[in-house]
Amino acid sequence: xxxxxxxxxxxxxxxxxxxxxxxxxxxxFDDAIDNCIQQGVAFVVLSGxxxxxxxxxxxxxxxxxxxxxxxxxxxxxxxALAGSHDFSPSGKSMLKVLENAELLEIVSxxxxxxxxxxxxxxxxxxxxxxxTGIFGRKGSLDETYYRQLDRSIENExxxxxxxxxxxxxxxxxxxxxxxQAMPLSLLPGGFAYYAGGHIHHRSESExxxxxxxxxxxxxxxxxxxxxxxxxxxxxxxxxxDGIPKPSFVDLKRYDINTIKIDADGKSxxxxxxxxxxxxxxxxxxxxxxxxxxxxxxxxxxxxxxDIAFHRIADEARERGARALRKNTAALSxxxxxxxxxKADSIEELEHSVIKENLGQSGLEPDAEKTLVEKFMAxxxxxxxxxxxxxxxxxxxxxxxxxxxxx
Amino acid sequence: xxxxxxxxxxxxxxxxxRQKSDEELELGELLVVxxxxxxxxxxxxxxxxxxxxxxxxxKTIMQVVNLQYGSQIQSGSLQLMSGMQLEGYGADLxxxxxxxxxxxxxxxxxxVTVSNGRARTPKALPPFFSEIRQIEKNDLDFLTQPxxxxxxGDVRSGSKKLGIPVFLRGKDVFSHHILIPATTGxxxxxxxxxxxxxxxxxxxxxxxxxxxxxxxxxxxxxxxxRDHPRAADKMAYYSLKPPPGGRTLIxxxxxxxxxxxxxxxxxxxxxxxxxxxxHKVYKDEWIEKILTLPPEDYPxxxxxxxxxxxxxxxxxxxxxxxxxxxxCSGLFSTTAGETTxxxxxxELEKGKTVIVDTSSFSGEIxxxxxxxxxxxxxxxxxxxxxxxxxxxxxxxSIVLEEAPRVLGKEVLKSGPNxxxxxxxxxxxxxxxxxxxxxxxxxxxxxxxxxxxxxxxxGLEMEPERSAIIExxxxxxxxxxxxxxxxxxxxxxxxxxxxxxAIPVSIPLFDANYVxxxxxxxxxxxxxxxxS
Numbered sequence: 049x050x051x052x053x054x055x056x057x058x059x060x061x062x063x064x065x066x067x068x069x070x071x072x073x074x075x076x077f078d079d080a081i082d083n084c085i086q087q088g089v090a091f092v093v094l095s096g097x098x099x100x101x102x103x104x105x106x107x108x109x110x111x112x113x114x115x116x117x118x119x120x121x122x123x124x125x126x127x128a129l130a131g132s133h134d135f136s137p138s139g140k141s142m143l144k145v146l147e148n149a150e151l152l153e154i155v156s157x158x159x160x161x162x163x164x165x166x167x168x169x170x171x172x173x174x175x176x177x178x179x180t181g182i183f184g185r186k187g188s189l190d191e192t193y194y195r196q197l198d199r200s201i202e203n204e205x206x207x208x209x210x211x212x213x214x215x216x217x218x219x220x221x222x223x224x225x226x227x228q229a230m231p232l233s234l235l236p237g238g239f240a241y242y243a244g245g246h247i248h249h250r251s252e253s254e255x256x257x258x259x260x261x262x263x264x265x266x267x268x269x270x271x272x273x274x275x276x277x278x279x280x281x282x283x284x285x286x287x288x289d290g291i292p293k294p295s296f297v298d299l300k301r302y303d304i305n306t307i308k309i310d311a312d313g314k315s316x317x318x319x320x321x322x323x324x325x326x327x328x329x330x331x332x333x334x335x336x337x338x339x340x341x342x343x344x345x346x347x348x349x350x351x352x353x354d355i356a357f358h359r360i361a362d363e364a365r366e367r368g369a370r371a372l373r374k375n376t377a378a379l380s381x382x383x384x385x386x387x388x389x390k391a392d393s394i395e396e397l398e399h400s401v402i403k404e405n406l407g408q409s410g411l412e413p414d415a416e417k418t419l420v421e422k423f424m425a426x427x428x429x430x431x432x433x434x435x436x437x438x439x440x441x442x443x444x445x446x447x448x449x450x451x452x453x454x
Numbered sequence: 455x456x457x458x459x460x461x462x463x464x465x466x467x468x469x470x471x472r473q474k475s476d477e478e479l480e481l482g483e484l485l486v487v488x489x490x491x492x493x494x495x496x497x498x499x500x501x502x503x504x505x506x507x508x509x510x511x512x513k514t515i516m517q518v519v520n521l522q523y524g525s526q527i528q529s530g531s532l533q534l535m536s537g538m539q540l541e542g543y544g545a546d547l548x549x550x551x552x553x554x555x556x557x558x559x560x561x562x563x564x565x566v567t568v569s570n571g572r573a574r575t576p577k578a579l580p581p582f583f584s585e586i587r588q589i590e591k592n593d594l595d596f597l598t599q600p601x602x603x604x605x606x607g608d609v610r611s612g613s614k615k616l617g618i619p620v621f622l623r624g625k626d627v628f629s630h631h632i633l634i635p636a637t638t639g640x641x642x643x644x645x646x647x648x649x650x651x652x653x654x655x656x657x658x659x660x661x662x663x664x665x666x667x668x669x670x671x672x673x674x675x676x677x678x679x680r681d682h683p684r685a686a687d688k689m690a691y692y693s694l695k696p697p698p699g700g701r702t703l704i705x706x707x708x709x710x711x712x713x714x715x716x717x718x719x720x721x722x723x724x725x726x727x728x729x730x731x732x733h734k735v736y737k738d739e740w741i742e743k744i745l746t747l748p749p750e751d752y753p754x755x756x757x758x759x760x761x762x763x764x765x766x767x768x769x770x771x772x773x774x775x776x777x778x779x780x781x782c783s784g785l786f787s788t789t790a791g792e793t794t795x796x797x798x799x800x801e802l803e804k805g806k807t808v809i810v811d812t813s814s815f816s817g818e819i820x821x822x823x824x825x826x827x828x829x830x831x832x833x834x835x836x837x838x839x840x841x842x843x844x845x846x847x848x849x850x851s852i853v854l855e856e857a858p859r860v861l862g863k864e865v866l867k868s869g870p871n872x873x874x875x876x877x878x879x880x881x882x883x884x885x886x887x888x889x890x891x892x893x894x895x896x897x898x899x900x901x902x903x904x905x906x907x908x909x910x911x912g913l914e915m916e917p918e919r920s921a922i923i924e925x926x927x928x929x930x931x932x933x934x935x936x937x938x939x940x941x942x943x944x945x946x947x948x949x950x951x952x953x954x955a956i957p958v959s960i961p962l963f964d965a966n967y968v969x970x971x972x973x974x975x976x977x978x979x980x981x982x983x984x985s
Contacts, residue, residue, distance in 0.1 A: 135983065158984040165979045183983060195686065195699055196979045217797060218702045218790045225793040231701040253790060414804040415657075 050289070051090040051175045056080060056282035057213070057245030058265040060133065062108040063100030068371040069338070074111050076267035076299045080282050081115045083297055085122045087284055090175045092124060094152070095245030095263075096131025096184050096213030102141040103430055104134075109142065116151035126152035127170060131213040131245055132184040140432045155211055156183045164198035167236075169208070177207045177287075184213025184246050186425035187228070187418075194234035202238035207290050210239040213246045216260070219253050226399070235260075241285065241292045248273055250281070252294065259292050261285075266299065271375050275340055278304045302370060303337040305330050311343050311379055316350030319343060323360045327367065335368035344378035351381045398424070422451045458485065459560060459586045466564070466579055467932065469516065471586050472524065473558040480612030482936045482946075482957050483518045484589040485562060487580040512569040514580045515593065517957070518612070519932040520561035527555055562586075563932050566954040571596055573953040594618050596953070602659075604628070605652040606645070606909060606947055607958030613941065615959045626951045627907040628659050628851040628888070629881045635894040635922050636911030641943045642890055643669055645909065646853065647679065647963040649888075650807060651971075654682045654689060660802035661888075662831070663853040664824045668693070668813035671700075676965035679809065683971060690801045692794075693811035694784070703810060704791035707741050707773060707782060709826065717860070717871040718822045719767050728760045744768060745775035771819060785819055799831050805848040821860060828852055828872045828885075835883040849884045852876065857889035858896035866898060877901050895921040907949035909958075912940035928955040 059077060064070040084092055099108065119126055130136070130143050147154050157168040157180070169178040180201065182193050190213070215229030224247065235242060237256040250264035263282045268274040279300035286293045307326040311319045323341060327334070341360065343352075361372040402420050411419065426447050431440040458479060459471040473479050489512040525532060527549075538544035549555055564576035573596040589611050597609070597618060604624035609616045636642045646663075647670060653659055663670055671691045672678040679689060691700040712729035715721060721729070733740040735753050745765060749758040768774070772784035780788055801808050810827070812820040831850060838844040852873075854860065860873040870878075876885055878901075887905070894902065895917045902925035913919045919937050923930040926948040930937070933955070937946060943962065948955040961967055 130983075154985050156984055158981055160979055160981060163978060165981065165984075185983075192980070197698075199698070217793065218704055220793045222708075222792040222796075225796050231696065231699060233696040233698050233700050233702065251789075 049175060050287060051177075052087065052284055052286045053175075053177070053209075054080070054084045054087075054089045054092045054282060054284055055095065055241075055243045055261060055263055055294070056092065056266050057095035057243070057263050058097045058131070058248055058269070059094075059267070060097055060100040060265065060269045061112055062104040063133075063269050066371055066373065069373070072302070072338075072370065073267040074108075075301065076280060077111070077115055079299050079301070080266060080297075081118055083284075084124060085118065089124060089284065091172050091177070092119060092126045093179070093209060093211060093243045094126060094128035095181070095211045095243045096129055096135075097133045097245060098128060098131070099134040099142060101430070102130075102134050102136040103432075104142055113146070113149070113151060116146065120151060125172065127155045127172070127179045127209075127211070128152045129154060129156040129181045129211050129213065130183040132186045132190075135183055135185055136429070136432065140435075155179045155181050161198050163196075165193055165196045166198040167201050169201075169204060175207070175287075177209060178204060179209045179211065181211030181243070182213075186428065187422045188214070188230065189422075189425070190214055191230045191234065194230060197234075197236060199236055202236050204238070207287065208239040209241045209243055210236060210258075211243045211245075213244075215247045216244070219251055219260070219262070220247065221249050221251075224249060232260075240287075240290065241294075250277075250296065259285075259294060261294050263296070271340065271373050274304060274338060274373065275306060275342075301336075303333060304340060305333060305337050305369070306340045306342070309341070309343045309345075311345035311347050313348050314345070316347055316352070316354035316381075319347070320355050320360070323355075324363060327360065327363055334364060337369050339364045339369045339372040341372060341374040343374065343376050347379070347381035349381075352376050352379045419451070423448065426451065456588045457585045458588055461487065461580060461582060461584050461586060462559075464561070467929075469562050469564070469579070471560050471562055473560055475553040475557065479518050479521065479558065479560045480614075481518055481521060481939050482610070482944075483612035483614075484565070484609075484957070485516045485518065485586045486589050486593050487514045487516060487584045487586050489513060489580060490584070512567060513593065514567050514576055515565045515589065515954070516562040516580075516586065517565045517936075518560045518562050519936055522559050522561070523556070524559040525556045561932075568593070568596055575953070589616070591616060591618055597621075597956075600624075602656065604649060604656075606649060607945060607960040610944060610957045610959040613944075620947065620956055620958050622907065622947070622949060623951045624653070624656065625658055625849055627949060628849045628886045629884055630906035630950065631877060631880070631886045631904060632851070632888045632907045632909065633857075633894065633897075633902070633905045633922075634888070634890045634909050634911065635892070635913055635918065636890075637892055637914045637918075639942065640912035640940065641945075641960060642911060643667075644943065644963050645911065645945065645960050646670070646888075646890065647673065647677075648960055648967075650679055650853075651682060651963065651968075654679065654684050654807055657805045658848050660805045660848050660850040661807040661853060662798070662802055662827060662850065663807065663809045664812055664820065664855065665809055666812050666817075666820055666855050668811045671809050671811065672697075673963070677963055677968040679807070681968045688805070689807045689809065690798070691809045691811070692798065694814045696811075701794075701797070702790075703785065703794070703823075704787050705785055705794050705823065705826070706791040707780070707786050707788055708738060708792065709795050710741060710786065712740070714822060714825050714829065715767075717865060717868060718818055718825060719770075721767065724757075724760055725763055725767070728756050728764055731756060732764070741768065741773060742775070742780050745773070745780055746778050770816075771822070785815065785823060795827060795830050798827055799834055802831060802850045803834070803847055817859065824852070824854070824860075825872050828876065832872065832876060832880065832883060832885055835885055839883055844884060847884060849886060851886040851888050853888045853890070855890050857887075857891040858893055861889060861898075861901055862896040863898050864896075866901075874901065877904050892918070894918055897921075899925060907947070907951065910937055910940070910946045910948065912942070912944070913937055926955070927952075930955060 064073055146152050155170045158165050167180040169180045171178050184190055215227050216232050217229045218232045220229050235255055239258045242258055242260040244262040247262050248265045251262045253260045261283055265280045267280045268277055281296055281298045283294045284297055309319055309322050357374050364372045458477040459473045462470055462472045464470040539547055566573045567576040599621040600623045602625045603621035606620050609618040609620055634642055653661055670679050692703040693700055694703050712733045731753055732744050736743045749761055752761050773782050773786055782788055798808050838847055866874055876887055880886055910922055919934055927950045928948050943960050945958050946955050947958055
C-alpha cells in the first residue's frame with residue numbers, strides 16, 4: 049500500500065541552557081508534530097536522541113508527552129530508539145517510561161540466536177511496514193552489535209525500515225572527519241529505508257537499493273550548527289509502490305544574524321563598541337532572529353571577560369532578537385592567556401583537553417585516547433531513579449572492568 | 455656432535471671440505487667448525503699422532519655454496535671404468551676402498567663467527583683440517599627476538615628446518631624498506647601473509663597493503679588475515695563491495711588533484727600542463743569545468759583537442775558529465791567518500807593494517823589510488839616531523855605488488871613519483887616500502903641500493919639473481935646456485951640489520967597456521983539495552 053511517514057532525529061530536547069533557545073527547540077518540535085498531523089503521516093520514526101540526556105527535566109518531559117499525546121490522539125504511532133545521549137545501559141530510561149505509557153514504541157528488540165544478535169521486527173498495523181534497529185551508544189560501542197548481527201533479517205519480506213544512530217564513514221562530511229563512524233557495510237542489507245541519526249548533517253544516499261537518510265538535527269544544537277545550518281528539519285517520506293521518496297521539511301522560523309569581529313590589536317572596550325555598532329547596522333533584520341557573535345583574535349588591552357556581552361545581548365533583545373549566542377573560543381588577550389585550547393563545542397573542548405594530557409599512562413597514545421573516551425562515556429552515566437548507590441557503583445565498576453579487560 | 459666433513463683446502467670465501475661418505479650435504483646447508491687448538495705444540499705434536507685439542511670457545515658457521523665430485527682416480531681411468539661397466543665389459547668391476555677414493559667436495563663460505571655468544575663477520579680461516587659438523591639449535595643462540603620484531607620464518611639449513619624463528623628488527627627493516635623478489639609460484643604471497651599476520655599483533659607499525667588480487671583479507675583455503683584475533687581492532691579492509699565490517703573504497707573527487715596523474719595516466723606534457731592549469735584557475739571545481747566547459751570557454755592556451763583528451767582521460771576513471779552534471783562510477787563519487795583518504799591515513803598512524811582491495815580496478819586506477827593515499831600519508835608524516843611529533847608515531851610501510859610498475863627504470867625516466875620519493879627519503883619520515891617483484895632487474899640500482907632488506911625467494915632467471923646479488927647487504931656473490939635452488943617457501947634474508955644472510959623456511963599460511971592463534975572466547979552477545 050502507499051503511505052507516508054515522518055523521520056526525525058537528534059531533537060536533543062533539554063540540550064540548550066539558554067531558555068530562549070530551548071524554547072525555540074521545543075517550538076520546532078511543535079511545528080514538526082503539526083506538520084506530521086497535517087500531512088496525515090501513517091507513523092513517525094525517531095532515530096535517537098529525542099532527549100539530550102537519559103533523564104530529562106520535568107518541563108521537557110511535560111512538553112514532550114504533550115506532543116506525543118497529540119500524535120497518539122491523531123492515530124499516529126511513534127517508533128523510536130535511543131541515541132547516544134538518551135541511552136541507558138540498564139534500559140531504565142525515560143524512553144522506556146514513555147513506551148510504558150504507550151506514547152511511543154521502542155523498536156530495538158533482539159534475542160540471542162546461536163551467539164548472534166537476531167533483531168526482531170515491530171510491524172505497523174496500518175501499513176504493514178516492519179521496523180527494527182540498533183540504538184546508539186557513546187564511544188561507538190554500538191558497533192559491536194552490528195558485528196554480531198544475525199543477517200537473516202535481510203531476507204525478511206515486506207517494506208522494512210532500519211533505524212540506527214551512528215555515523216557512516218563513507219558518508220561523513222569532511223568537517224566531521226573526527227566523529228567516530230562505522231563502515232556502511234555493517235548495516236544489514238535488504239531494507240527499503242535506513243533512518244539514520246547521530247550525525248548532525250543532513251544527507252541522502254543509498255545502500256543496496258535502499259535510501260539512507262540523515263535528517264540532521266530538528267533544531268540546531270549548538271553555536272556551530274546555528275552558524276552552519278541556521279535551522280533544522282525532518283523528512284516526510286512518501287512510499288509509493290514500496291519505493292520511498294523522501295522530502296525534507298525545513299523548520300526555519302527565524303533568521304540568523306552573524307556578527308564577526310576580529311579583535312587583534314584592539315582593546316576590550318573597542319571590541320564592545322564595534323559589536324554595538326554592528327548590532328545597530330542590522331537593526332531592521334533583528335526581529336525574531338538569532339544573533340550569533342563570533343569574536344576572535346588577541347586583545348591588546350583588557351581580557352575577554354571585560355567585554356560586556358550581557359549588554360550586547362540586552363541590546364539585541366531590545367531590538368527584537370530572540371536570542372544571542374557568542375563564541376569567544378579563539379579570543380585571548382596579551383595579559384591573560386590562561387587556556388590555549390580552541391574549541392567550538394564541548395565535545396571539541398573535551399577532545400583538546402584529552403589530547404593535551406595524553407602520554408602519562410605509559411600506553412600507546414591512541415590506545416590511551418580510546419580508553420579515556422570510553423571511561424568518560426561510562427562515567428557520564430547517571431544514577432537511575434530507584435537505583436541505590438551500591439548498585440550504581442557496582443554497575444559502573446563492572447562496566448569499567450570490561451573496558452579495561454578489552 | 456655429528457661430524458659431516460673436514461676442511462681439506464681452499465681460501466677465504468671458498469673453503470673446500472670433504473664430505474663424510476655416509477653424509478649428504480645440501481646446497482645452502484649450514485655447518486659449524488669449532489675452533490680448537492692442540493694442547494701440545496710444535497715438534498712434539500708430529501710424534502704424538504692423534505692429540506688432545508683445546509676448545510677456543512669460538513666457532514665459525516659456514517654455508518655450502520657448491521658441491522662437486524672428488525676422486526683419487528684419474529679422470530681418464532674413471533671414464534674407462536665407466537665405459538666398461540656401461541658397455542658390459544666389466545659387470546663385476548668395482549672400486550677398491552671406494553669410500554676413500556671417491557667422495558663429494560663441498561665448497562663452503564664463512565658466514566659468521568660466534569664467540570662468547572656474540573656474532574661477527576668472520577675475518578680468519580678456521581683451523582686447517584678441522585672437522586665440520588651439522589649445525590645445532592644452540593649454535594644460533596645469538597639470534598634473539600628484538601623488541602618491535604618482525605617474524606619472517608624459521609632458520610633453514612639446506613632443506614632442513616631447524617625450528618628457530620627468525621625475527622628482524624621490525625622498526626628498522628620497515629623504515630629502511632624491504633624487497634621481496636621471487637619468480638611466480640615461489641611463495642611471495644604466503645610470505646607476505648605470514649609477515650602481515652605477525653604485524654597485526656604489534657603496535658609499532660602500520661601497513662598499507664595495496665592488494666590487486668584480493669588475496670589477503672579473506673585469503674584462501676579457510677585462512678585469511680580477517681581470522682586474526684585482533685583483526686577487528688587492528689585491521690581495516692577497503693573494497694568496492696566490502697563484506698560486513700569492511701569499508702567501501704570510495705573517494706570524493708574533491709580529493710583528486712592533477713599531480714596524482716603524473717606517472718599514472720599516459721599523458722603528454724601538454725596534457726599534464728592543461729590539467730594543472732585547470733586546477734590553478736578553477737581550484738576545487740577544476741574537474742567539473744574540464745567536463746562541462748564548452749571548448750570556446752577553455753582557459754587561454756588550452757586547445758580544444760587537448761580539452762577533449764582530458765575529458766576522455768577522466769572518463770577512463772569513471773568520471774563524466776551529462777547535461778552539466780558531473781557523475782561518477784567505480785572508485786570516485788561526488789557525494790560520498792569525503793573522509794576516506796583521511797580515514798585510511800588516520801588508521802595507518804594508529805598502527806593498523808589497512809588492506810585496499812584493488813582487484814576490481816585497472817592498473818592505472820590502482821596506481822592512482824595508491825599514489826593518493828601514499829602522498830597523503832607522506833605529507834602528514836612530514837607535518838608531524840616539522841611539529842616535533844614524529845617520534846610518537848608508528849612506522850608505516852606500503853606493500854606494493856609488481857613494484858616495477860611504479861619503481862621501474864622506464865617509469866622513472868619521465869620523472870620521480872611518490873613511491874620513488876619514499877624509496878629515496880621516506881625513512882626520514884618513518885614511511886617505508888615493502889616492494890614485491892618478479893623482475894628486480896627492472897628497478898634502478900640506486901633504488902635497489904636504498905632497500906636495505908631483501909627476502910629472496912626462488913629466482914630462476916640469472917639477470918634477476920644478479921640484480922639482487924649486486925645490491926645485497928651481505929656478500930652473496932657465491933650464492934647464485936643457492937638462490938636458484940630455493941624451493942617454494944624457502945628464502946634467503948639479507949639485511950643491513952642481520953649479521954649474515956639467513957636462510958629461512960616460511961611456514962605455510964593455511965587454516966592450521968591460523969588455528970594456532972585463534973582465541974577461544976565467550977561468544978555470547980551482550981543484549982543489555984535491547985528490549
